[in-house]
Amino acid sequence: MPKLSVRNLTxxxxxxxxxxxxxxxxVDLDVEEGEFIxxxxxSGCGKTTLLRIIQGLETATSGEIRIDGKPVTGPGHDRxxxxxxxxxxxxxxxxxxxxxxxxxxxxxxxxxxxTTERVLATVGLKGFGDRFPHQLSGGMQQRxxxxxxxxxxxxxxxxxxxxxxxxxxxxxxLQNEMLGLTERMGKTILFVTHSVDEAVCLADRVVxxxxxxxxxxxxxxxxxxxxxxxxxEALRDTPEYVAKRHQLWTQLMDLV
Amino acid sequence: MxxxxxxxxxxKSAGEPAAASDPNRQRRRERLLQIGTLVLLLAVxxxxxxxxxxxxxxxxxxxxxxxxxxxxxxxLLSATLDSMSTFVLGFVIASVIGIVVGFAMGTNRxxxxxxxxxxxxxYAMPLVALxxxxxxxxxxxxxxxxxxxxxxxxxPVIINTVTGVKNVDxxxxxxxKAFMASRFMVYRRIIAPYALPYVASGxxxxxxxxxxxxxxxxxLTSISGLGGLIINYTNAFETAKAFAPVLVVAxxxxxxxxxxxxxxxxxGRWRRR
Ligand SMILES: Nc1ncnc2c1ncn2[C@@H]1O[C@H](COP(=O)(O)OP(=O)(O)O)[C@@H](O)[C@H]1O
Ligand SMILES: [Mg+2]
Numbered sequence: 001m002p003k004l005s006v007r008n009l010t011x012x013x014x015x016x017x018x019x020x021x022x023x024x025x026x027v028d029l030d031v032e033e034g035e036f037i038x039x040x041x042x043s044g045c046g047k048t049t050l051l052r053i054i055q056g057l058e059t060a061t062s063g064e065i066r067i068d069g070k071p072v073t074g075p076g077h078d079r080x081x082x083x084x085x086x087x088x089x090x091x092x093x094x095x096x097x098x099x100x101x102x103x104x105x106x107x108x109x110x111x112x113x114x115t116t117e118r119v120l121a122t123v124g125l126k127g128f129g130d131r132f133p134h135q136l137s138g139g140m141q142q143r144x145x146x147x148x149x150x151x152x153x154x155x156x157x158x159x160x161x162x163x164x165x166x167x168x169x170x171x172x173x174l175q176n177e178m179l180g181l182t183e184r185m186g187k188t189i190l191f192v193t194h195s196v197d198e199a200v201c202l203a204d205r206v207v208x209x210x211x212x213x214x215x216x217x218x219x220x221x222x223x224x225x226x227x228x229x230x231x232x233e234a235l236r237d238t239p240e241y242v243a244k245r246h247q248l249w250t251q252l253m254d255l256v
Numbered sequence: 257m258x259x260x261x262x263x264x265x266x267x268k269s270a271g272e273p274a275a276a277s278d279p280n281r282q283r284r285r286e287r288l289l290q291i292g293t294l295v296l297l298l299a300v301x302x303x304x305x306x307x308x309x310x311x312x313x314x315x316x317x318x319x320x321x322x323x324x325x326x327x328x329x330x331x332l333l334s335a336t337l338d339s340m341s342t343f344v345l346g347f348v349i350a351s352v353i354g355i356v357v358g359f360a361m362g363t364n365r366x367x368x369x370x371x372x373x374x375x376x377x378x379y380a381m382p383l384v385a386l387x388x389x390x391x392x393x394x395x396x397x398x399x400x401x402x403x404x405x406x407x408x409x410x411x412p413v414i415i416n417t418v419t420g421v422k423n424v425d426x427x428x429x430x431x432x433k434a435f436m437a438s439r440f441m442v443y444r445r446i447i448a449p450y451a452l453p454y455v456a457s458g459x460x461x462x463x464x465x466x467x468x469x470x471x472x473x474x475x476l477t478s479i480s481g482l483g484g485l486i487i488n489y490t491n492a493f494e495t496a497k498a499f500a501p502v503l504v505v506a507x508x509x510x511x512x513x514x515x516x517x518x519x520x521x522x523x524g525r526w527r528r529r
Binding site: 055056057075076077081083085086087088089090091092100101103104105132134148152 | 434
């Protein structure tokens with residue numbers, strides 16, 4: 001049984017004074033436990049909408065989501081979400097933002113400190129717990145967002161363009177860290193990106209989506225052996241990387 | 257950080273008349289300008305009103321002497337305590353009611369639809385018109401004064417709280433939803449902090465209106481407190497003494513505004529400076 005299965009998922013948004021807008025149209029996808037799936041596609045093809053429905057932030061118009069065979073009806077602590085932007089509460093410190101998720105999960109306050117320290121250290125932010133978001137760089141803020149999702153120990157992590165707003169260098173550093181992190185933890189991960197590089201580096205399979213209406217166009221397996229983190233920069237020189245990157249590029253170019 | 261501080265220190269010592277660029281000196285000069293203007297104004301007043309009818313116009317020196325007298329005989333202090341205790345109680349009740357009602361309206365559409373027309377109408381109307389009728393119901397004593405202060409102060413708090421609560425950024429609410437925060441957590445950790453600056457500006461407006469209400473109530477209901485001193489000394493043609501409580505009211509209003517600002521800053525530390 002797949003960890004996550006998406007069946008015939010359709011989402012229509014009402015449009016005032018016109019026909020509704022079909023953001024997702026008959027999306028089918030099975031994700032195995034421990035798999036890293038990247039979603040790429042032109043903007044507006046429904047990547048965010050798909051992730052939000054899986055998280056339970058949005059309800060589908062029709063279709064079904066199952067986790068371990070059980071239908072998903074709303075948000076759950078089995079899924080940890082990392083937002084693209086505005087993902088932290090600006091009036092709470094990094095540690096308090098993480099504590100927010102822990103408190104929401106019902107973990108007693110006495111255990112927050114220890115967990116918070118651990119996940120901050122995991123994302124390389126040891127000692128930054130009492131900084132407010134505005135005192136952190138964009139990359140650090142996204143790390144806090146990732147730390148918060150890790151803190152609730154979800155089975156599935158959903159990340160919506162987590163590095164989308166970062167500069168190229170920070171982005172590459174975080175990609176490499178993400179690679180190390182996910183290969184150590186072996187969690188099931190759904191990761192939206194608009195970067196083909198990022199998708200090929202990180203994913204086991206890349207889902208290519210097309211817009212109007214949002215559909216899955218193709219699912220491309222990436223057979224670069226793991227652990228890839230140890231390869232470092234050499235990862236980007238492997239023949240598989242170069243070939244898959246080229247293939248995805250061509251496919252995306254056809255879509256826009 | 258250190259580097260840039262060093263750099264700016266260097267550029268200062270490197271010469272060029274530092275006076276204009278030194279913020280401290282600039283501020284001192286501006287203060288001096290303001291104080292000078294005040295002294296000039298008082299002097300002009302003193303001289304211009306010197307030959308006027310003392311029953312109608314008081315000069316600054318007389319006001320200073322009168323204020324000193326009222327301070328010494330304790331009249332000013334007891335009137336201030338009387339007014340302030342009424343005001344503070346009324347203001348606190350108005351704030352609590354305003355925030356609670358505002359939260360209820362901002363989070364519950366039904367409550368909003370029902371209350372909104374009355375709140376807007378009462379906020380817009382000249383509430384002074386209601387005071388005589390109010391006195392029929394609650395008399396002319398302490399209760400009347402408290403009621404009038406609440407009536408004047410409560411609506412801006414409600415309206416601003418509603419605005420803040422309804423404006424909460426959807427992104428922040430999504431965080432609560434994604435991590436399954438309880439309703440209480442969403443109120444406490446997301447909506448309340450977001451709405452705080454709106455509430456605070458409502459409180460500042462309420463403060464001004466509440467002080468007006470206090471004085472009006474002291475004029476129109478049982479004559480007492482600072483408003484009472486103003487009325488009584490004006491009626492007795494002791495104009496200089498009537499000015500003393502006016503001064504106190506002005507000072508108090510400004511001090512309380514600063515206090516609300518400080519409280520707001522304390523809770524808004526997370527904001528970028
Ligand atoms: N809340 C909404 N209301 C109306 N239309 C929406 C809403 N959210 C997304 N859409 C529309 O659905 C489509 C897919 O959006 P989105 O999932 O954000 O795409 P992506 O993340 O791939 O850029 C877009 O055309 C967008 O305008
Ligand atoms: Mg998106």
